[in-house]
Amino acid sequence: MEHIDGRMLIGGELVESAGGAWLDSVDPATEEIIGRVPAGSPEDIGAAVEAASDAFPEWAGKSMQERADILREYGRRLRSEHKRILEIEVRDTGNSVSKLRHDVVAAVRGVEYFAGLGTELKGETIPAGGGSLHYSVREPYGVVGRIVPFNHPILFAAKFAAPLMAGNCIVIKPSEQSPLSASVLGEIVRDTLPPGVVNIVTGDGRGAGDPLVRHPAVKRISFIGSVPTGLAIQRAAAEVAVKHVSLELGGKNPLIVFPDADPEEVSTAAVAGMNFGWQGQSCGSTSRLLVPDALYSEIVSRVAAKVDAIVMGDPGDESVQAGPMNSRGQLDKTLRYIDIAHEDGARLVAGGVRPTGPQFERGYWVRPTVFADVTSDMRIFREEVFGPILSIVRYSDVEEAMRLANDVEYGLTASIWTNDLTAAMRAAQRVRAGYVWVNDTSRHFLGTGFGGMNNSGVGREECFDEMLSYTELKTVHVRV
């Protein structure tokens, strides 16, 4: 792949950072530097917010149809650049190409979905006494700040149609860990959207993320990332003003196996639910597998065999099922949790080591890993690793299963496996999670809100509520 010399997008221009600093980006499979992006600074954030504020009146003044037409054109161009983006993303993230290719498609579908929903942003008329009228309208905030994580860079950066259809302009801050596709996105946006409507400032959390959160002209912040950063963003926002902050955060998601489930089917699902194509670096990964006594040993051995059979290697190879971790930091964190799990007394049944072979000598590699006999007092049960570690936990009855499922600070997703409809519905009712699959894992469906309960977040995306969340309600009373 050619070396990527990235640029930010501010006011319709592809630019370097004001301070002239750069951040290198590394291919996690080889540790080679494959590109660089500007290290955005508070000054760059200031310029981007100003550009967005300047663009706002004209953008908000366009009809829904005009906005939808422009966004659909943007979506078509994004789709046409699929191959180029995919090549960059595979090298920059280490995610397996066979899985990652769906991300651009998902981003385009999100654009099309929200482009079609604009006219549904309706207000209401409210019954009033004689001689008066009450009505409400939904108004955009103005400038929205969006900060996204490293695991789905293009998907999260490119799906900005909800705030835009609501009439807002936006400043996007991609992750410094896999920022290269944002440069291609910048070119596409420059060519298809009016200047300043979408701005992209690369850089790290301190130099670019925090100043965006604190900027007085940014009232609405939408964040996807970890719980500690989500808390820092809420604190920073609250220090400067009253802001609307939505948070899509981490998970420690249970897959609850009921005794009637088919052990082979559920073992396949447990491996699929870990999203090893992302090396488990997926917020929705079902990283706690809760198994009843009767099926325990059979499922442990089936899952271990399937995980041992996962093919690791060059993430650009179609047959590869797991590539490297995204960064040295992610690798070190995963290795640390493997040590902790050993110390806490969990039983390693698959992986836990670096793969062997000449192509694994450099790069951030660790085999997909499974620990059995995990109990609720262990850190591996309670804390999000955001890596390729599956914990298998044994339970005796449904009460215990539900207690275990809910016994963490998170509440993002849950998966329930049973053919007993009543058991499934009861468990779905009782589990504290924002998204529940019954006899499925991982899949997202546009129109069905995705987001977390407990410390996994505030707000929902991928549904009409997301678009509403980019508006403020104004109520008007008219004395006739």
Ligand code: NAD
């Ligand atoms: P992270 O929180 O470390 O970083 C996310 C983004 O925040 C990056 O762009 C980073 O530069 C920025 N940032 C860091 N400090 C900041 C600060 N003080 N102020 C403003 N911005 C700051 O997360 P990550 O490691 O990139 O991603 C992994 C996390 O994201 C996991 O916890 C995962 O579960 C979560 N995630 C959640 C969802 C979801 O939909 N709920 C989706 C994907 C990932």
